[in-house]
Amino acid sequence: MHSNALDLEPHLFASDNPEEIAASLKRSATSSRRRKGTAFQSAMSMLNFYINRAGRNLPKERRATLERAKGKLRQAFGRPPSATMTGSSLIRDIGRFSGDVL
Known part of the structure; x- marks a missing residue:
């Protein structure tokens, strides 16, 4: 049986x-x-899988980098930015994930 997962670097x-x-x-x-x-x-799914798998153990700086990578991935594929994850809402959500209130 073979996995349908991506071969990542x-x-x-x-x-x-x-x-x-x-x-x-x-x-x-x-x-x-x-x-x-x-x-x-497939690419976005793999990124989300990694973020979700790390859960609360993911430091907020690391999560912020990975969330920015989502935006860069959307750009790379010519997709519009996510309406729910732009500007201050991204910062607020990162704070929520880490338990800090911003």
Whole structure:
């Protein structure tokens, strides 16, 4: 049995550069022949999976980098920014995830 997961570059999510994370996810998703949805859906799904799997153990700075990578991923695929995750709402939500009130 084979997994339909993307083949990711080693240590991808350790990067502090959201552009690097987004570019790598895009490369992996567009080159994959095992994905079920679009390349964008696969890449965003993998990023969300990593964020959700880390849960409350993810430091707020790390979460902020990964949330910025979502925006960069949308840009890389020519998608509009998320209406719910722009500007101050992103900062407020990151504070909510970490337990801090901003």
